[in-house]
Amino acid sequence: MSKVSKASKTFKACIKCRALVKPEEEKCPICGSNEFTFEWSGIVIVLDSEKSEVAKMLNIKTPGRYALKIGV
Numbered sequence: 087m088s089k090v091s092k093a094s095k096t097f098k099a100c101i102k103c104r105a106l107v108k109p110e111e112e113k114c115p116i117c118g119s120n121e122f123t124f125e126w127s128g129i130v131i132v133l134d135s136e137k138s139e140v141a142k143m144l145n146i147k148t149p150g151r152y153a154l155k156i157g158v
C-alpha cells in the first residue's frame with residue numbers, strides 16, 4: 087500500500103484553511119493565502135457547510151473540497 091494517493095498529487099492543500107486547489111493556482115480561492123502543501127491526506131467534500139458535521143468539526147465555512155489532514 088502506498089501512503090501517497092493519486093489525489094494528493096492532483097491537488098495541493100492550503101495550509102490555512104485546508105482547501106484543495108490545483109497546483110497551478112497561486113492563491114487559495116477560499117482564504118487568499120498563498121501557502122500550500124502537498125503533504126496532506128483524505129478528501130472532505132463539503133456541499134453545505136451549515137449542515138455538515140464534518141465541516142463543523144474542521145471549522146469549514148465555505149463549501150468546497152478540503153484536505154482532512156495536513157502534514158505527514
Ligand SMILES: [Zn+2]
Binds near residue numbers: 103105115117119
Ligand atoms: Zn485557504
